[in-house]
Amino acid sequence: MYGYQLRLEFEASTGSTWPLNVGQVYTTLGRLERDGLVRAVDTAEEGQRTYAITDAGRAEVRAWFATPVSRESPPRDELAIKLALAVNAPGVDVPAVIQAQRTATVEALQAYTRLKSASADGDLSWLLVVDSLIFAAEAEVRWLDHCETRLVRHRRPDRRPITGTADVTGRQEARR
Amino acid sequence: MSDPVLVLRNVTRVHGVGETRVHALRGVSLTVSAGELVAVMGPSGSGKTTLLTLAGGLDAPTEGEVMVEGTVLGDLSRKALAGLRRRSLGYVFQDLNLIPALTAAENVMLPRELDGVPARTARDEAAAALEQVGIAVLADRFPDDMSGGQQQRVAIARALIGDRRLVLADEPTGALDSETGEAVLRLLRARCDAGAAGILVTHEARHAGWADRVVFLRDGVVADQTRPPDVVESLLADNTST
Numbered sequence: 001m002y003g004y005q006l007r008l009e010f011e012a013s014t015g016s017t018w019p020l021n022v023g024q025v026y027t028t029l030g031r032l033e034r035d036g037l038v039r040a041v042d043t044a045e046e047g048q049r050t051y052a053i054t055d056a057g058r059a060e061v062r063a064w065f066a067t068p069v070s071r072e073s074p075p076r077d078e079l080a081i082k083l084a085l086a087v088n089a090p091g092v093d094v095p096a097v098i099q100a101q102r103t104a105t106v107e108a109l110q111a112y113t114r115l116k117s118a119s120a121d122g123d124l125s126w127l128l129v130v131d132s133l134i135f136a137a138e139a140e141v142r143w144l145d146h147c148e149t150r151l152v153r154h155r156r157p158d159r160r161p162i163t164g165t166a167d168v169t170g171r172q173e174a175r176r
Numbered sequence: 177m178s179d180p181v182l183v184l185r186n187v188t189r190v191h192g193v194g195e196t197r198v199h200a201l202r203g204v205s206l207t208v209s210a211g212e213l214v215a216v217m218g219p220s221g222s223g224k225t226t227l228l229t230l231a232g233g234l235d236a237p238t239e240g241e242v243m244v245e246g247t248v249l250g251d252l253s254r255k256a257l258a259g260l261r262r263r264s265l266g267y268v269f270q271d272l273n274l275i276p277a278l279t280a281a282e283n284v285m286l287p288r289e290l291d292g293v294p295a296r297t298a299r300d301e302a303a304a305a306l307e308q309v310g311i312a313v314l315a316d317r318f319p320d321d322m323s324g325g326q327q328q329r330v331a332i333a334r335a336l337i338g339d340r341r342l343v344l345a346d347e348p349t350g351a352l353d354s355e356t357g358e359a360v361l362r363l364l365r366a367r368c369d370a371g372a373a374g375i376l377v378t379h380e381a382r383h384a385g386w387a388d389r390v391v392f393l394r395d396g397v398v399a400d401q402t403r404p405p406d407v408v409e410s411l412l413a414d415n416t417s418t
Contacts, residue, residue, distance in 0.1 A: 019221075089267065097396075099399055099400050100400075102392065102400075103390075103392065103400045103401070103402055105381070106390050106402055107215075107383055107390075107402045107403060107408040108408075109381055109382065109384070110385050110386075110387065110390070110402060110405065110408065111378070111405070111408055111409060113385035113386050114405065117362070117365065117386070134382055134385060135382070137381065137382075137385075138381045138385075141381035142381070145219065145379075146220075148220070156309070168199040
């Protein structure tokens with residue numbers, strides 16, 4: 001297989017959800033060749049190099065499939081950061097922030113669902129990717145619901161006219 | 177918008193009196209057109225189920241009006257309302273309300289028989305409805321001899337029989353596994369694509385994803401709703417391509 005074919009295969013499986021730069025593919029192939037995981041078998045007249053996987057490469061792929069994806073360092077989550085900051089920032093209507101996000105996330109979910117229903121007999125790989133987007137969006141909505149409930153429980157005391165004690169309690173809780 | 181099947185106009189529903197007065201809905205307006213599936217989401221106590229029972233004529237608003245296919249439900253006699261409910265409305269409830277002593281086909285044809293349709297016609301319609309939900313072969317089984325997913329399909333067939341124009345669903349996927357649940361949503365979606373109007377009450381965003389529009393209820397009012405698909409699609413186009 002040569003680089004362009006690899007890119008096509010990847011994008012067919014993932015529905016182009018994560019577009020791949022063809023330059024990136026060639027750089028990666030170069031590194032794999034350096035590490036002995038693939039070897040160049042042929043160079044076509046147009047200069048396309050065809051690669052084949054080596055035994056070491058096969059072992060590496062098997063190991064990759066067998067190893068769970070690391071959850072150790074959570075990726076940056078702008079939404080979690082936004083809400084974490086919003087609850088302590090002055091003048092921010094947190095329920096409004098939550099609702100605006102919920103609507104936007106459900107809209108994305110509707111769009112993914114339309115993609116899915118349009119390809120009912122579609123490619124299994126692609127369906128799994130769309131489902132992954134759908135479940136992630138659903139989880140986000142559930143988390144937003146949870147945040148809202150938590151906020152109501154937390155905020156109830158200091159919704160009243162501010163008294164000394166309510167203020168102190170509010171701050172202590174916010175610091176936890 | 178194509179022809180509205182359900183119109184809620186400024187609907188308020190108050191339960192109880194005096195100190196125990198609860199506003200389940202306050203001035204809610206909602207139009208659902210033929211071919212449209214609208215999902216209603218909101219926390220418990222937000223008025224979702226009240227909205228559905230009002231839309232289905234199972235309860236009457238304290239203020240405002242509910243119209244189904246141009247008829248104001250409040251203007252109808254009890255008998256006329258019951259007739260309209262049987263002919264125009266299909267319900268899928270959380271608890272399926274299948275009658276254990278009747279077979280799948282008999283459960284599905286029951287509303288038609290009550291409506292005075294000849295048994296033979298009702299039986300044919302039931303067979304067609306069961307076919308539509310993919311369980312034609314189970315027509316003579318009793319609910320107890322079916323899986324949860326199969327029973328759910330029977331309940332949906334019963335809601336669809338006789339070409340109902342308005343389908344009301346309250347958490348229709350119940351405790352089904354995610355794939356069977358999705359099949360149920362696909363059915364509801366297909367029914368709306370074929371020209372019915374649908375309301376789906378759910379707390380699961382994944383199910384609301386099948387709707388054309390999602391309405392968020394909060395404390396008895398519409399807090400927000402999603403924008404039309406074409407607007408959203410153009411915004412998403414930057415991030416996701418097909």
